Amino acid sequence: MVAVINYNAGNIRSVLYALERIGVAHELTSxxxxxxxxxxxxxxxxxxxxxxxxxxxxxxxxxxxxxxxQPVFGVCVGMQLLCSHSEEGDVDCLGIFPEQVRQFRPGPGEKVPHMGWNEIRLNDRAGWLSPEIDGQHCYYVHSYYVEPGPDTVATTNYCGVDFAAMMRRDNFYAAQFHPEKSAAAGERIIRDFLAV
Incomplete structure (x- = not known):
């Protein structure tokens, strides 16, 4: 059984729909x-x-x-909340990952939030992910990003900033983008997590 944590956040339903498409037993619960x-x-x-x-x-x-x-997968703000601190509200977070969450500071002609499809690049820490994920495009909606660090397993660049697209530490996995909205690549990533 996969538990999807129910709390005061939006966009949870799209994760449930993705799990339904895959055919995985799950429940939304707090x-x-x-x-x-x-x-x-x-x-x-x-x-x-x-x-x-x-x-x-x-x-x-x-x-x-x-x-x-057990394996835990943080998605979007779920990934950011697994970090140590966020500039969004200047708040201490859960502290699973030691990394900091920073606000994008766009230059001329750059837009925030970062919204749309962008390429992810895997590194040598991404052994739990299918190799074909490297170079795929995934769907983002965010104004804050996690600085790359020792837990980063994939990166993306936006506003001239390299940031952590995916992370892992021990049993905690995370993605800044929305795998549930990232078509075939996102479904592959969800399946890879479910297989760990």
């Missing part, structure tokens, strides 16, 4: 015991880092997520 008992956990969402972290702390979900030992 129940601590159900999340801890799941085979895999997906931590998705779109939202504001500070308000979302406040909800996670108040509900006890922050401690639940930190305690998980």
């Amino acid at each position: 129940d601590h015991d159900r999340i801890r008992a799941a085979d895999k956990v997906i931590f998705p969402g779109v939202g504001h880092a500070a308000s979302t972290m406040a909800h996670l702390n108040e509900s006890g979900l922050a401690d639940v997520i930190r305690s998980l030992t």
Whole structure:
């Protein structure tokens, strides 16, 4: 069973639809015991880092997520909240990844949020991903990014900035883009996570 964490974030339904298309048993839940008992956990969402972290702390979900030992996949703001700190609301996050979340500062002619399709490049830490993912385009919607660090397994460039497209540390995996909206490449990435 895959538990999809239900909290005060948007865009969770698209993850559920993607799991339905793949044919994977899943449930949307905020129940601590159900999340801890799941085979895999997906931590998705779109939202504001500070308000979302406040909800996670108040509900006890922050401690639940930190305690998980099964594979966990953070998506979009879920990836950012797994980091140590975000400039969005100047908030301390879950601290799974030591990296910082920064705001894009666009130059002339550059637009933020970063919205649309962009190429991802795998590095030598991406052994859990299918090799054909390298060079594929995935779908992004974000105004903040994670600095590349030792946990980065794939990068993308926007506004002249290289940033972490995907990360992994121990049992925690993450993507800044939306794999559930990234066509065949995104489905392959979800399947790769489900196979770890």
